[in-house]
Amino acid sequence: MNFSVYNHLPIGQIYVGAPQSTPTYRPIKTGTDSVSVNRELDRLLDRRVIQDMIDANPVVNSILKSQNLKPDINVENFKNTTYNHSIDTRNIAVGIYNNLPIDLKSEANVGYIQKGALLHDIGKVLIPEKILNKQGKLSEKEAEIMHLHSKLSESLLSSQNIDPEVLNIVKYHHQNKKGTGYPEIKNTLKGYDINTEIVSLADKYSALTEKRSYKEPLTKDQALEIIRKDVIDRNINPRVYQALEGYVNRQMKNNSSIAVLN
Numbered sequence: 001m002n003f004s005v006y007n008h009l010p011i012g013q014i015y016v017g018a019p020q021s022t023p024t025y026r027p028i029k030t031g032t033d034s035v036s037v038n039r040e041l042d043r044l045l046d047r048r049v050i051q052d053m054i055d056a057n058p059v060v061n062s063i064l065k066s067q068n069l070k071p072d073i074n075v076e077n078f079k080n081t082t083y084n085h086s087i088d089t090r091n092i093a094v095g096i097y098n099n100l101p102i103d104l105k106s107e108a109n110v111g112y113i114q115k116g117a118l119l120h121d122i123g124k125v126l127i128p129e130k131i132l133n134k135q136g137k138l139s140e141k142e143a144e145i146m147h148l149h150s151k152l153s154e155s156l157l158s159s160q161n162i163d164p165e166v167l168n169i170v171k172y173h174h175q176n177k178k179g180t181g182y183p184e185i186k187n188t189l190k191g192y193d194i195n196t197e198i199v200s201l202a203d204k205y206s207a208l209t210e211k212r213s214y215k216e217p218l219t220k221d222q223a224l225e226i227i228r229k230d231v232i233d234r235n236i237n238p239r240v241y242q243a244l245e246g247y248v249n250r251q252m253k254n255n256s257s258i259a260v261l262n
Contacts, residue, residue, distance in 0.1 A: 038087065040115065040118060040119065041083070041086060041087075041118050041119060041122070044119070044122060044157075044160070045075050045078065045079065045083075045122075045125070046075070047073050047075055050073050050075070050125055050156065051073065052159075053156040053157070053159050053160065054071050054073075054156070056158075056159035057155050057156070057158055057159055059155045059158075060126075060152060060155045060156060063148055063151055063152055063155060064126065064148075064152075066148075067144065067145050067148065069126070069128070069145065071126060072126065072128070073125055073126065074125055074126075074129055075125055077125075077129045077132060077133070078121075078122075078124055078125045081124075081132055081133060081213075082121050082124050082132075084210075085121065085206055085207070085210060086117070086118055086119070086120070086121055086122075087118070088206045088210065089117045089118075089120065089121075089199065089202045089203045089206045090114055090117040090118045090202075092117075092202035092205055092206055092244075092247065093113050093114065093116075093117040093198050093199050093202035094110065094113070094114060094117075095202075095244075095247030095248075095250075095251070096198050096201060096202055096240065096243045096244050096247055097110050097113055097198060097243070098243075098247065099242075099243040099244075099246035099247050099250070100198075100239075100240070100243045101239060101243075104194060104239060104240070104243075107193075107194045108194045108195055108198060109165065109195055112163060112165045112166050112169060112195045113169070113195050113198050113199060115162070115163075115166045115169075116165075116166045116168075116169025116170055116173070116195065116196070116199050117169070117199045117202055117203070119153065119157060119162075119166070119170055120150075120153060120169065120170050120173045120199060120203060121149060121153060122153045122156060122157065122170075123148070123149040123150065123151070123152030123153030123154075123155075123156060124149045124152075124153075126148075126149075126152050126156075127145065127146060127148070127149055127152075128145070131145055131146055132146075132213075133213045134213060134214060135213050135214055136214055137214065147174070147182045147183070150170070150171055150172070150173060150174050150182065150183055151171060151183050153170045153171070154167050154170045154171035157170060165193075165195060168191060168193070168195075168196060169195055169196045169199050171183065172185055172191055172192055172196050172200075173196060173199050173200045173203050174200070174203075175188070175191070175192050175196070175200065176192070176200070176230070176235040176236065177192060177197075177234060177235055177236060177237060178234060178235055179192070180235070194240075197236075197237055197240050198240060198243075201227070201236060201240055201241065201244055202244075204227060204230075205223055205224075205227065205244060205248075208222070208223035208226060208227075209223045220248050220252065224244070224245060224248065227241060227244070228241070
C-alpha cells in the first residue's frame with residue numbers, strides 16, 4: 001500500500017477515526033511516586049547482583065552462547081554509555097504519559113512505564129564493549145549481538161520479582177505496531193501494549209537526541225521529523241506521538257521561560 005497520501009494529513013487523522021481528545025495535564029513527577037529516582041537501577045548495577053541474576057536463569061547463558069559470547073559483566077561501561085540514557089528514557093516516558101488523552105492514560109500504568117523505562121537496557125551490561133562503543137555502523141553480525149540486549153534484559157530481570165507487565169516492556173521496547181521490530185512477537189495486539197508503546201517511543205526519542213559513539217545528537221525538531229515518518233508508516237501510534245510532541249513543546253516553552261528570567 002502507498003502511504004504517501006498520509007504525508008499531508010494531521011498525525012491524528014492517519015488512523016481513521018483516531019479520537020482527538022485533549023489531555024488533562026496533571027503531571028506525574030518522577031521523583032515523588034512509587035519508583036524512586038535511580039534507586040532500582042543502582043541496586044541492580046552491582047556485579048554480584050548481576051552474577052546472581054545470570055546464575056538464576058540459564059536462559060541468559062543460552063542467549064549469549066547463541067552468538068558465541070561469554071557472560072562478561074561490564075557495569076562501568078554501562079554506566080558510561082547507557083545509565084543516563086535509561087534515566088532520560090524514564091523522564092521522557094513520564095512526559096508522554098502526562099500528555100496522553102484521558103482514554104489512553106486510563107489504559108496505561110505509570111508505575112510499569114517508569115520501571116520498564118528505567119530497566120529496559122540493563123542487558124547491555126553483557127554486550128561487548130567494542131560493539132556498544134563502536135564508532136561507526138555495526139556489521140550485520142554486530143547488529144545481531146546488539147539486538148540480544150532486549151531478551152537479555154528480560155531474562156536477567158526475571159529472577160527479581162518484577163511484574164510481568166514490566167518484563168513485557170523491557171523485552172519488547174524495540175518492537176512496533178506492525179511487529180517488525182525485535183525480538184519476534186507473536187501477538188502485537190497483546191504484547192505491544194500502551195505501556196510498551198510509550199517506553200519504545202521515549203527510548204527512540206532519547207537515542208536520537210543524545211550523543212552516541214557513532215553519531216552527534218539530533219535537535220528536537222530533527223528527532224520528531226524522523227519519528228513522524230514512522231507514524232506515517234504505521235509503526236507508531238499517532239496519538240502516542242502527539243503526546244510526545246506535547247511533552248517536547250511544553251519542555252521547550254518552559255526552557256524559553258527560564259532563559260527569559262535569567
